[in-house]
Amino acid sequence: DTGVSQDPRHKITKRGQNVTFRCDPISEHNRLYWYRQTLGQGPEFLTYFQNEAQLEKSRLLSDRFSAERPKGSFSTLEIQRTEQGDSAMYLCASSPVGAGRPYEQYFGPGTRLTVT
Amino acid sequence: TQLLEQSPQFLSIQEGENLTVYCNSSSVFSSLQWYRQEPGEGPVLLVTVVTGGEVKKLKRLTFQFGDARKDSSLHITAAQTGDTGLYLCAGALETSYDKVIFGPGTSLSVIP
Numbered sequence: 416d417t418g419v420s421q422d423p424r425h426k427i428t429k430r431g432q433n434v435t436f437r438c439d440p441i442s443e444h445n446r447l448y449w450y451r452q453t454l455g456q457g458p459e460f461l462t463y464f465q466n467e468a469q470l471e472k473s474r475l476l477s478d479r480f481s482a483e484r485p486k487g488s489f490s491t492l493e494i495q496r497t498e499q500g501d502s503a504m505y506l507c508a509s510s511p512v513g514a515g516r517p518y519e520q521y522f523g524p525g526t527r528l529t530v531t
Numbered sequence: 532t533q534l535l536e537q538s539p540q541f542l543s544i545q546e547g548e549n550l551t552v553y554c555n556s557s558s559v560f561s562s563l564q565w566y567r568q569e570p571g572e573g574p575v576l577l578v579t580v581v582t583g584g585e586v587k588k589l590k591r592l593t594f595q596f597g598d599a600r601k602d603s604s605l606h607i608t609a610a611q612t613g614d615t616g617l618y619l620c621a622g623a624l625e626t627s628y629d630k631v632i633f634g635p636g637t638s639l640s641v642i643p
Contacts, residue, residue: 419573450633457535457619457633458574471630506573518562518623518631522573 417441419523421507427529428497435493436526440509447490448520449482450506458506464490465512497530504528534558535620535634543640547609552637554603554620561625563596563603568617568636610641 420439428434440447445466450458461480462472466487479497484490494501504527508520536555544550554563562581566574578587580596580603587594593606607614617636624632 448631455635455638457621457635460630460632463630508573518621519564519576519579520621520631521576522566525571525573527571 421523421526425527433495437491438507439489444509444511446510446512448508449492452504499530502530534632537634537637541638546643549608551606556601559600559625560622563622566619612641612643615641
């Protein structure tokens with residue numbers, strides 16, 4: 416399977432703990448996006464990378480959130496000192512650049528975070 | 532305020548019926564995509580439209596991009612239970628084509 420993969424699929428953590436999620440994009444895609452989705456809403460943009468460079472970060476993203484893509488392949492999203500409001504589905508997507516369609520994104524299955 | 536509005540928010544229909552869902556904005560988009568998302572999974576890309584007035588068909592699904600590239604519609608003919616899911620529209624703004632904005636989605640339930 417050469418689709419986007421995310422790990423873990425589910426994470427339950429206690430308030431105040433740190434969590435880290437991983438995303439492996441489609442191998443030839445150099446753009447990688449992170450989104451957050453809550454029930455009944457569409458995905459909300461968090462940040463995106465082109466290769467290893469983080470090009471944009473949402474103003475809605477607090478400084479407890481950090482993302483990396485150290486070698487331009489997989490990416491990690493870390494949330495420090497989790498709060499109950501962080502409970503959501505965290506989605507990763509990748510897209511090819513140079514094919515004329517950077518806006519066509521291919522999503523992974525998501526990581527469901529529950530903060531208790 | 533949502534940059535992309537979708538209507539209706541919820542739709543429940545009988546198998547075999549036709550339906551149309553809408554995606555509207557006051558902004559102009561260089562392209563617009565439709566995705567379908569099933570519970571607990573990520574969205575799956577259905578189609579991309581890029582030209583004002585463009586119509587694309589995918590089996591029983593017909594997608595249209597408005598002439599002014601501010602709105603779009605998705606029409607499903609003879610709905611099946613497998614069409615059940617959350618339909619999301621997403622657009623790339625002319626001013627920021629590499630970032631995609633998502634609408635809140637239309638939740639469709641097709642009852643046998």
